[in-house]
Amino acid sequence: MSKKVYIQIYGCQMSERDGASFRAMAENCGYTETGARDEADLVIVTTCCVRESAENRILGNIGHLNRWKKEKPGRLLAVTGCLVQQTGALERLRRRAPHVDIWIGAFEQERFADLLREGKPGAVVAAAPPPGPPLETAPLAERGKISANVNIIYGCDNHCAYCVVPATRGPERSRPPAAVLDEVRRLAESGVREVVLLGQNVNSYGRAENWREDFAWLLREVARTPGLWRVRFTTSHPKDLTDALIETAAAEPAVCPHFHLPLQAGSDRVLRAMNRGYTAAYYLERVRAIRRALPEARISTDLIVGFPGETEEDFGETLRLTREVRFSQAFTFMYSRRSGTAAAALPGQTPLETRRERLRRLMALQAEMSLSWRQALVGTTQEVLTTGPSKHNPALLNGQTAGREITVFPGAPEDVGLLTPVLITKVNSWTMFGEINRK
Ligand code: SAH
Ligand code: SF4
DSSP states (O other), X not given: OOOEEEEEEOSXXXXXXXXXXXXXXXXXXXXXXXXXXXXXXXXEEEEOOSSHHHHHHHHHHHHHHHHHHHHSTTOEEEEEEHHHHSTTHHHHHHHHOTTOSEEEOTTOHHHHHHHHHHTOTTOBOOOSOOSSSOOOOOOOOOTTOSEEEEEOEESOOOOOTTOOHHHHHOSOEEOOHHHHHHHHHHHXXXXXXXXXXXXXXXXXXXXXXXXXXXXXXXXXXXXXXXXXXXXXXXXXXXXXXXXXXXXXXXXXXXXOSEEEOOOBOSOHHHHHHHTOSOOHHHHXXXXXXXXXXXXXXXXXXXXXXXXXXXXXXXXXXXXXXXXXXTOSEEEEEEOOOOTTSGGGGOSOOOOHHHHHHHHHHHHHHHHHHHHHHHXXXXXXXXXXXXXXXXXXXXXXXXXXXXXXXXXXXXXXXXXXXSEEEEEEEEEOXXXXXXXXXXX
16 A cells, blocks of 8 residues: 655645645655545645744644654654745754654755655755756646646745745746746646746746746736636735736736735835835835726735834824725734844834734724625626535535635536636625526
C-alpha cells in the first residue's frame, strides 16, 4: 500500500499553491494524498508569518503534531513557506519544534523530493528564495478541480513599511509567458474552468525582466485559452493599476469583473508612512476608472488598523474611504509589529485595545457595505460557477458569482463544475442563497 501525504495549509493563496506543488512532488515520490491526517505517513505544513497571531497559531499547531508523530514510528513532518524563509528564523524554529523532520523553503521542491527518496529525516534545508529565475514547479495534475491557482510572479520589490513578505519571498521574478500559458492550457484541458493568476503584485509582471509582455497582455492571452471560462487575478497594487489592464478586464468576457485592490489605510499621512506609493485621491481615481469601464465591477480590499502613529482622525479617513468606495469585501487586520520591518522601529505603536476597538468599528462598517452589495443582487439571476457541495450542508451546492459572491443553492451533483444560473433569494454579509433558474 502506498504511503499517504496530508497537506495542511495556512495563509494566502500563494501558500495554498505551495501546498499543491509540494503535494505533486510527494506524489512523484510514491505518496497518495489523504484528507485524514491520522492516516498520513507524511504531513506537509505550508506557513504564513505576515502577522504575529498567524505565526503563533501555526507554531502551536506544529507543536500538537508532536503527538501525531509519536503515535506511529516513521512518520515524517515537513514545514515550508514564509515562516521558514524569514531571515534568521530557522534556529529559533528548530529549538521551538525539534520534532519537525524537514524545514524547507518553498523554492526547494526538487530538494524536497530528493529528501523523500533518500528517506532522510532530520534534514534542514537552506530556505532563502533563489536569486535567479524562478524554478518551474512540478506539473500539477488537478484531478477534478474546477478552479486552480497559477503563479505568474514570485517575490515583491515594494517596501511597505509593515510587511515581511519581501524578506521571506525575495525580489520579484516573473515566470516566462510561455510557462504560464502552457500551465493554463494544461489545466483547462484537464477540466479546470477558472484560474486565479497569483502574485504579490501581478501588475508588475515582467517589469524586473524588462519584458515587452506586461500583465495586461498576459491576462488577455490567458483569458483566450480554449475551455477556460473564468480568469481572476490577485493582488493588484493600486499604484501600478494601468488603464490597459482595466481595458483588458472590460474587453475580455472571461475576465471576472472583480479587482482586489488593497487600500490598507485611508489617510494620506499613514499611506506615506506605510510607503504605499499612492494617495487616497489617487486610489479613488483608479476606482472611478474601473467603474467607468466596468460599472458592475466589485472592488475588494485589505485594510490595516492601528499602524504606528495612526490617530483617531487618520482612522476616520479609513472609515470614510470604506464607505465611499463601498468595497464588496474587505480583509481587515490589526497592525502587527514584525521584526526587521521599517515600521517595527517607528515610535507611537498603537495600544492593543485601541487597535481592537478600531478593528471592531471597521468590521461593522464593512459588514454593512458587503450586505448592501449582496442585497442589490436579490431578485436577479447570477451565473454561479459551482465548485461542490456546501461545507455546512452537503444537500446544498456551493459556488461563486463572477463578482466572487459565495452562493449556496439546492442542486444535483451533475451541476458541479458548471456555470449555473441562480436566482438570488436571500443574502447576508458573507453568503447569498438562491435557487436554480433555467429560464
Ligand atoms: N501583496 C499583497 C498582500 C500581501 S500580505 C498586497 O500588497 O496587497 C496580505 C495582507 O496582509 C496585506 O495586504 C496587509 O493588509 C496585511 N498585512 C501585511 N503585513 C501586515 C502587518 N504587519 N500587520 C497587519 N497586517 C498586515
Ligand atoms: Fe507586502 Fe507591500 Fe509587497 Fe504587498 S506590495 S507583499 S504589502 S511589501
